[in-house]
Structures are given as C-alpha cells and as structure tokens.
Amino acid sequence: MSLTLETGNTLRIALRGRRLRRTRALRGLVRETRLHPEMLVQPIFLQAGASGREPIGAMPGQDRLGLDALPEEATRLRTAGVRSVLLFGLPSSKDTIGSGAWAADGIVQAGIRALRAADRELVIIADVCLCEYTSHGHCGVLAGSDEDATIDNDRSLELLGRTAVSLAEAGADIVAPSAMMDGQVAVIRAALDEAGQAQTAILAYAAKHASAFYGPFREAADSAPAFGDRRSYQMDPANGREALREIDADLAEGADMIMIKPALPSLDLVAGARARTTVPIAAYQVSGEYAAICAAATNGWLDRRAVALESLVAIARAGADIIVTYFGAEAAAWLREDATQ
Numbered sequence: 593m594s595l596t597l598e599t600g601n602t603l604r605i606a607l608r609g610r611r612l613r614r615t616r617a618l619r620g621l622v623r624e625t626r627l628h629p630e631m632l633v634q635p636i637f638l639q640a641g642a643s644g645r646e647p648i649g650a651m652p653g654q655d656r657l658g659l660d661a662l663p664e665e666a667t668r669l670r671t672a673g674v675r676s677v678l679l680f681g682l683p684s685s686k687d688t689i690g691s692g693a694w695a696a697d698g699i700v701q702a703g704i705r706a707l708r709a710a711d712r713e714l715v716i717i718a719d720v721c722l723c724e725y726t727s728h729g730h731c732g733v734l735a736g737s738d739e740d741a742t743i744d745n746d747r748s749l750e751l752l753g754r755t756a757v758s759l760a761e762a763g764a765d766i767v768a769p770s771a772m773m774d775g776q777v778a779v780i781r782a783a784l785d786e787a788g789q790a791q792t793a794i795l796a797y798a799a800k801h802a803s804a805f806y807g808p809f810r811e812a813a814d815s816a817p818a819f820g821d822r823r824s825y826q827m828d829p830a831n832g833r834e835a836l837r838e839i840d841a842d843l844a845e846g847a848d849m850i851m852i853k854p855a856l857p858s859l860d861l862v863a864g865a866r867a868r869t870t871v872p873i874a875a876y877q878v879s880g881e882y883a884a885i886c887a888a889a890t891n892g893w894l895d896r897r898a899v900a901l902e903s904l905v906a907i908a909r910a911g912a913d914i915i916v917t918y919f920g921a922e923a924a925a926w927l928r929e930d931a932t933q
C-alpha cells in the first residue's frame with residue numbers, strides 16, 4: 593500500500609497495525625499479556641494485641657488487621673479470587689535482636705495458624721526479616737555502639753534462619769527473606785532442611801533496591817530505622833547489573849523463586865531476570881507505588897482502576913509471573929468484572 597503525499601512523493605506504509613486493534617474482540621484475540629487473580633499476592637499487616645481493622649493513613653484502603661479479622665479477610669480474598677498472601681507483623685514489643693520474629697507465639701506465627709484454619713488451600717507467604725521486630729528498626733543485628741553501629745551480616749544470618757524455621761513450623765508454604773543479608777538464602781535453606789521443613793519454598797527478595805517508594809510501608813509496619821538508613825545492605829537503585837548478580841547468587845544458594853522490588857521502577861530488571869532464569873519471578877508493587885496511584889486518583893488526576901490495571905499488566909509484560917500488590921483483592925474483582933462483560 594502506498595500513499596501519495598501533497599509533495600508528490602509516495603510513501604509506502606509497511607505496517608497496518610491498526611487492523612488488529614479495530615474491535616474489542618480483535619484486541620482480545622491478539623492480547624499478549626493477561627492478568628489473572630491467581631497471580632496476585634495480597635500483603636497483610638498483622639497487628640499484635642489489636643482487634644478488627646485499623647486503616648493505614650498513607651495507604652488508603654489498606655488496614656492493619658487483628659487476629660480476629662483474619663477469617664473474614666480469608667473469605668474476602670477467596671471470593672475475590674486471590675489465593676496468596678504475604679504476611680508482615682507488628683509485634684507488641686521489640687528488642688535489639690528482634691526476637692519477636694521467631695517467637696513460636698509471635699504475631700505472624702499466630703496469623704499463619706488463623707489463616708490456615710480459615711482456608712486450608714491459601715498460599716501463605718511469610719516475610720523473613722528482623723526490622724519489624726528490632727528496637728532500632730534495622731533488618732539485622734547491630735555491631736558496635738549506636739553512633740557508628742553497623743549491621744552485622746553473619747550474626748544476623750542465624751536469626752533469619754531461626755525466623756524462617758519458626759514461620760515454616762507455624763504453617764507457611766513459602767518464606768520470603770527480605771533482609772538483603774549476604775548468604776541469607778543458603779542459611780535459611782539449610783535451617784529449614786535441618787528442621788524437617790524441606791517442603792517449605794524460598795521466595796528470595798533477590799534484587800531489593802534502597803527505594804524511596806517504601807515510605808508508606810514504614811508507617812504501615814512501624815519499621816522506620818531509628819538511625820541511619822538501609823543503603824549499606826539494600827541495593828543502589830542505580831545498579832542493574834549488580835541486581836542480576838544478586839539474583840544469580842540467590843538461585844545458587846537455593847532460592848525456588850526470586851523477587852524484584854520495587855516493581856515499576858525496576859521493569860528492566862524483571863525483563864533481565866526473565867531472560868536469565870527459568871524460575872518463577874515475582875515483582876513487588878510497593879507501598880509508594882500504590883500510594884502514588886491512590887493519591888492521584890483521589891485528586892481526580894488519574895483513573896484508579898485503569899492506572900492500577902495498566903501498571904499490573906506492565907509488570908507482567910516485563911516478565912513477572914507473580915505480582916505482590918496492595919491492589920490484590922480490588923484488582924482481582926476488576927478482572928472478574930472485565931471477564932464477564
């Protein structure tokens with residue numbers, strides 16, 4: 593097909609891409625990426641000593657849940673079609689080593705048992721870190737005094753191993769180490785196997801950037817560091833090749849799946865990981881990504897539903913099989929609505 597321009601020149605149009613965009617059904621026929629509720633993971637914040645739901649200010653629509661709210665939450669997620677949750681805990685007390693993380697009666701351990709009782713088939717993923725349980729808010733234990741304290745990698749490993757075993761014993765299907773301590777996946781795999789928890793899978797937060805997008809989470813999980821920041825263990829957002837090295841290392845240490853976080857700012861890493869490995873890849877659409885969309889939607893500047901679904905499909909298109917998102921149950925409901933239209 594050629595077109596004669598006013599100048600008399602002829603122009604050949606090689607691609608008539610619009611042919612396949614003409615109708616809704618044609619677009620559906622050739623759609624490359626489809627979201628499904630089963631690929632979404634809903635994060636849940638468990639609050640010790642609380643009952644019911646307490647809204648999280650910086651994350652509209654998200655709550656901290658008391659244990660008594662979990663049966664209803666399990667029903668809500670099942671009805672929406674979301675089959676997986678990622679648990680974080682807010683303990684009633686904290687100490688310097690984060691001992692609440694591996695307490696047999698800890699808030700997440702109790703939450704796992706309550707969710708399992710409510711829904712036997714729910715996939716329960718438990719975050720493995722110390723920052724919600726340490727008085728200083730860092731992801732590992734400290735070496736040195738407050739002023740110039742550093743995070744002691746190797747001493748933290750044993751505690752992360754204990755935490756993972758405790759969560760597995762409570763009934764978690766998957767443990768998700770997020771502390772960014774070197775060697776954490778190997779230590780956790782060995783600890784799980786030794787404790788007879790060989791069936792517990794590891795979803796490694798392999799590439800976790802020190803991102804400003806985590807801001808609202810720190811309010812939600814009450815886990816802001818008391819001093820300093822996390823840049824000595826979380827990755828520099830400027831580094832992509834390093835992220836691939838971290839992914840390689842976690843796979844070599846025995847990770848069953850890997851996670852990339854945050855999601856939209858790291859789509860290149862999701863695509864890079866997809867080209868590199870055959871294991872399932874998860875991406876975490878973090879609190880700030882969620883809050884930004886919510887805030888713009890509340891102001892009438894963006895369409896909440898359209899932007900949320902577009903962001904999720906972009907994450908899937910980049911290569912993520914699993915998306916952890918605060919839109920979980922809501923997005924699943926939208927997808928079901930779309931499917932029946």
Ligand SMILES: [Zn+2]
Binds near residue numbers: 721730770
């Ligand atoms: Zn942490």
